[in-house]
Structures are given as C-alpha cells and as structure tokens.
Amino acid sequence: MAKILVTGGAGFIGSHTCVELLGHGHDVVILDHLGNSSRVVLDRISEIAGKKPDFVLGDVRDRDLVRDTLAAGIDAVIHFAGWKAVGESVEQPLRYYTNNLDSTLVLCGEMERAGIRRLVFSSSATVYRSPAEVPVGEGAPLWCDSPYGWTKFMNERILSDLAVSEPSWSILLLRYFNPVGAHPSGRIGEDPAGIPNNLVPYITQVAVGRREFLTVNGNDYPTPDGTCIRDYIHVQDLASGHVAAIDYCLKHQGVETVNLGTGTGSSVMEMIQAFEQVNGIRIPFRIGPRRPGDAPMSFADPSRAAAVLGWRARYGIRDMLRDAWHWQQANPTGYQQPDIDRVPSAD
Ligand code: NAD
Ligand code: UFG
Numbered sequence: 001m002a003k004i005l006v007t008g009g010a011g012f013i014g015s016h017t018c019v020e021l022l023g024h025g026h027d028v029v030i031l032d033h034l035g036n037s038s039r040v041v042l043d044r045i046s047e048i049a050g051k052k053p054d055f056v057l058g059d060v061r062d063r064d065l066v067r068d069t070l071a072a073g074i075d076a077v078i079h080f081a082g083w084k085a086v087g088e089s090v091e092q093p094l095r096y097y098t099n100n101l102d103s104t105l106v107l108c109g110e111m112e113r114a115g116i117r118r119l120v121f122s123s124s125a126t127v128y129r130s131p132a133e134v135p136v137g138e139g140a141p142l143w144c145d146s147p148y149g150w151t152k153f154m155n156e157r158i159l160s161d162l163a164v165s166e167p168s169w170s171i172l173l174l175r176y177f178n179p180v181g182a183h184p185s186g187r188i189g190e191d192p193a194g195i196p197n198n199l200v201p202y203i204t205q206v207a208v209g210r211r212e213f214l215t216v217n218g219n220d221y222p223t224p225d226g227t228c229i230r231d232y233i234h235v236q237d238l239a240s241g242h243v244a245a246i247d248y249c250l251k252h253q254g255v256e257t258v259n260l261g262t263g264t265g266s267s268v269m270e271m272i273q274a275f276e277q278v279n280g281i282r283i284p285f286r287i288g289p290r291r292p293g294d295a296p297m298s299f300a301d302p303s304r305a306a307a308v309l310g311w312r313a314r315y316g317i318r319d320m321l322r323d324a325w326h327w328q329q330a331n332p333t334g335y336q337q338p339d340i341d342r343v344p345s346a347d
Helices: 011-023 042-047 061-069 088-093 093-114 147-165 199-207 235-251 268-279 304-310 319-330
Strands: 003-007 027-032 053-055 076-077 118-124 170-176 178-180 215-218 233-234 254-260 285-288
Touching: 003 215, 011 027, 011 042, 011 235, 061 093, 061 268, 076 093, 076 235, 088 147, 088 178, 093 118, 093 147, 093 215, 118 147, 118 235, 147 170, 147 233, 147 254, 170 235, 178 199, 178 235, 178 319, 199 215, 199 268, 215 268, 233 235, 233 268, 235 254, 254 304, 268 285
Parallel strands: 003 027, 003 076, 027 053, 076 118, 118 170, 170 254, 178 233, 215 285
Antiparallel strands: none
16 A cells, blocks of 8 residues: 545546545645635545545645645545636636646646656547547557646656656656546545536536526537437446556556547536436526537547556446536535635646
C-alpha cells in the first residue's frame, strides 16, 4: 500500500478517486485550494471511506508548500488540479495556461528534487483532432480547439519529455472521455458553478427544477437520431481506473498514454430517454442550434486500458444517470457552502 498525493482531490473526479484509493488501503493526502470545490467534500470522503484523508489547503503552484507536502513520505502523485471549462479558457487563456502549466512544472520540479517519480496525469479526449475516426485510439491525430485543450496537450508533451530525460520516471497520461455520474451513496458528485456547460448536470438540474428545460444542441448531425454521440463514463469507473493506474505506476517505468472510456457511444436523445426511463422523471427539452465546435461522434477504443492496466469500465448510462440523479436529489444545490477557504491568489 502506498501514500498518494492527490492534487485537486476535493474536485469532482478527485473526490471519487480518493474514496476508491482509501478503500484499497492507500493513504491519501489531498492538496487543493478549493477554488472550484468545497471543504464539505472532505468530510463526505471520510464518511464514505470510513477513513480520513490528510488535507493541505493551498495552491500546487506554491513551491514551498509542495516541497513540504512531498516530504511526508509520498510514494506517487495523481495530478487532477487545474481549471477545466472549455469556454472560459477561450475567454481567459492566460489564466488557463498559467494554472494548468505552472502547477505541473512546480509539482514535477519538486517531485524530481525529492526523487518521487511516479505520476498519474488527468488528460482529456479533447486532445484528439475533431472530428476523429471512431472508435478513437491513442494513436489518433492530435489537435485542440481551445486553450484548455492545448494545456492538456502541452502537459502531455512536458511529461513525455521528462520521462525521456530520466528513465526512472513512471508517468501515466489518462485521457478521459465524458465523466458523469456520482458516488452511489449520493454524498459526493458533480457541483458545477453557475449554468452547467455539460449535458448530464444540465439534465439533473432540469429534473430537480433548477432549470426549466434542456436545449438539445442540434438534431441535424449525421448520426442515427441527428444528435451528437459521446462516450459517457461513470466517475466510479474513472476512480477505479486511477487505482489501476497507481498500481501500474508503482511497478513500471516510462510513459504510457491510455484512454479511459467505455467504448460505447450514446446520443443526446438516448441520454434524455435513459434518464426518463431509469428515474421516472420527464425532461422537457427544446431543439436548439448546433453548438459551435461539437463533433458529431466521439467514443473511445478502450482496449489499451484493458491491456496495460487490466481495467475496463463496468457501468452503463443507466447506472450513471441513476447515480447522477440520486446525488442531485439529495443535494439540490450541490455542496451549498461558500468557499470560505478559497485562496485569494487562486487565479
Ligand atoms: P474539478 O474542477 O471538479 O476539480 C479540480 C480541483 O482542482 C478543484 O477542486 C480545484 O479547486 C482544484 N485546483 C485547481 N487549480 C488548483 C491549483 N493550482 N492548486 C490547488 N488546487 C487546484 O475538475 P474535475 O472534473 O474533477 O477534473 C479533474 C481533472 O480532470 C482536471 O485536470 C480536468 O481538466 C480533467 N478532466 C476533466 C474532465 C471532465 O469532464 N470533468 C474531462 C477530461 C479531463
Ligand atoms: N449538450 C446539449 N445540451 C446541453 C449541454 C450539452 O445538447 O445543455 C450536448 C452537447 O452539444 C454535446 C453533448 O451534449 O453534443 C455532450 O456535451 P458535453 O458538454 O457534456 O460534453 P463534450 O463532449 O462537449 O465535452 C466534454 C468535456 C470537455 C472535454 C470534452 C472532450 O466537458 O471538458 O468532453 O473530452 F474537453
């Protein structure tokens, strides 16, 4: 069993991963400035896991803090911390490049100095050139349509160069497809600030009465029902993928790039229908115009994850939509608490 530093561990994917790591007997230290998360999450993680993670409040770009945190016997790091809103990154590119690149540079510099060379990095399917041929394998051409995407691309480049420079590094670049759902307990889940950009949080907010109707972004795509197809993956599956990635990292050297997806695509209309069926709630929707930049179809070839990590997704969209609704119903306004501990320099 190992001691894992989880940057951004109070966030959506990080919190589920911390529960899973603790459940597998690992010790967990979370480093997060709570700029896009809440302190409430920490108690909920402890409650579900029956074990408390250590928590360090602060910024991954704070070199002294990272150095002190790594000195606490850390064996490996999962680096989730970063900003993630595609549209916002177009409006505020410097804020995105600064946070998403500096955090990795400071973290890896301090890891190198401490001789801790095992890292799992959160990348995204957004690095694939769109539209991609489906299913999308790791060797597909890369190109990004937003500063956010380029920060993932550049991080992958930096980390790959690092692994070449010092062969004892063990680095996993995990490209997530569309993470959705929540822990089945309903105690932790996705809590987007403001109007959700993504499909499933929007659906659950319509269901809970926070929004009047869903706008379907176009139904004239070259897909069977005309709406876009994505590879939705349960956040619980992503969490178990990170545990598998840590196990792999602890035993191997070099750099690996792995898709985390299910290999199955679902359309927007299929998601609405599945939500209605599994939860017994009608989702009012209207057909709107296409959203600029949307690819008609994207889903993963997940075979490399099975071959390298021995991991495959277990859950389908009905599970994701049931658990997302359970979370939203139990927490209609998310974690609700103001981010009292937000670090003033969080930008
Ligand atoms: P999230 O915003 O819920 O979690 C990120 C966490 O990092 C937040 O708690 C935030 O407070 C923290 N953070 C940000 N910058 C920080 C810094 N400099 N120092 C300390 N803490 C910092 O996001 P998420 O959905 O859990 O995503 C986690 C990672 O996965 C991100 O890197 C994201 O880009 C990547 N990813 C997410 C998705 C998705 O759809 N959710 C898809 C692909 C990749
Ligand atoms: N959609 C709607 N109505 C909404 C919201 C979304 O019809 O209110 C549609 C979108 O147009 C798209 C599909 O639902 O066709 C899925 O949209 P999401 O925003 O949920 O997911 P994306 O695939 O567009 O984006 C996600 C992440 C990005 C990441 C990208 C590629 O949010 O961060 O996957 O991995 F970059």
